[in-house]
Amino acid sequence: MPIHRATWHRLAPKNSIPGLPCPQCTPGKLKVVKDTLHVREPKYVQDWRGKNPDDWEPDFAVERWSATLRCDEPACGEFVNMIGDIEVVEVDLDLEDGLPSWGYQDVLRIQALFPVPPLFRISDNVPKPVKKQLEVAFRMFWTDTSACVSRLRTAVERLLDDQGVPKERLLTKGKNAGKMHRMDLHERIDSFTSGSAHKNQLQGLRNIGNLGTHGGDDVDDDDLFDAVNVLEFVLTGIYDTKTINAMADKLKGKKAQP
Numbered sequence: 001m002p003i004h005r006a007t008w009h010r011l012a013p014k015n016s017i018p019g020l021p022c023p024q025c026t027p028g029k030l031k032v033v034k035d036t037l038h039v040r041e042p043k044y045v046q047d048w049r050g051k052n053p054d055d056w057e058p059d060f061a062v063e064r065w066s067a068t069l070r071c072d073e074p075a076c077g078e079f080v081n082m083i084g085d086i087e088v089v090e091v092d093l094d095l096e097d098g099l100p101s102w103g104y105q106d107v108l109r110i111q112a113l114f115p116v117p118p119l120f121r122i123s124d125n126v127p128k129p130v131k132k133q134l135e136v137a138f139r140m141f142w143t144d145t146s147a148c149v150s151r152l153r154t155a156v157e158r159l160l161d162d163q164g165v166p167k168e169r170l171l172t173k174g175k176n177a178g179k180m181h182r183m184d185l186h187e188r189i190d191s192f193t194s195g196s197a198h199k200n201q202l203q204g205l206r207n208i209g210n211l212g213t214h215g216g217d218d219v220d221d222d223d224l225f226d227a228v229n230v231l232e233f234v235l236t237g238i239y240d241t242k243t244i245n246a247m248a249d250k251l252k253g254k255k256a257q258p
């Protein structure tokens with residue numbers, strides 16, 4: 001199912017933490033447990049402001065916070081801890097005289113969650129080494145967009161390992177004939193997907209993962225969400241087709257009651 005992009009913001013107003021999916025159960029959503037949001041200002045910030053009241057600017061604010069979330073499925077009830085700092089953003093205000101104005105507001109910047117909510121539900125049929133990389137990618141989402149897509153690329157490598165795609169091949173032509181050649185990810189994907197619908201999708205993931213690995217600002221959240229959707233689709237195609245076909249066969253074989 002395509003990711004619901006509006007849920008995945010790293011900034012949240014203090015009274016409106018997004019309803020992220022439960023890491024433990026499929027239908028559950030995480031809700032903040034009452035009175036568990038604790039925001040604290042370090043003493044060194046208080047001291048500095050006290051000594052320099054005329055120099056203080058709203059965006060100098062430094063605060064640390066934590067909150068506990070609980071899954072809203074009664075039979076699950078998983079707890080998730082969320083931590084972060086704050087960011088000062090500009091907001092539109094309506095003054096008493098009716099004139100529009102603007103001001104500053106502290107919002108929560110989410111830095112980490114544990115256990116981490118999944119960017120998509122991983123099928124039980126996906127092998128463990130792939131799953132492990134995906135779970136790291138889900139953690140990286142809150143920290144670094146580039147690192148997240150880079151981990152999605154590593155998940156593609158583990159997928160190829162699982163599918164038995166070789167990492168080396170024997171050269172038969174040219175001056176290096178008879179020698180082994182280490183295949184890069186591009187070659188491994190080509191070898192795995194010759195004639196397959198997944199070729200384009202996996203090469204897309206490889207490319208965006210490479211850009212992520214190089215760091216910088218080349219990869220944005222839209223790329224990340226696109227990569228998540230493409231990878232989920234590929235994993236379903238590779239690991240769940242058998243299950244889906246079995247369901248289709250069952251439906252086809254069902255007869256009307258006499």
Ligand SMILES: [Zn+2]
Binds near residue numbers: 024029078
């Ligand atoms: Zn749950």
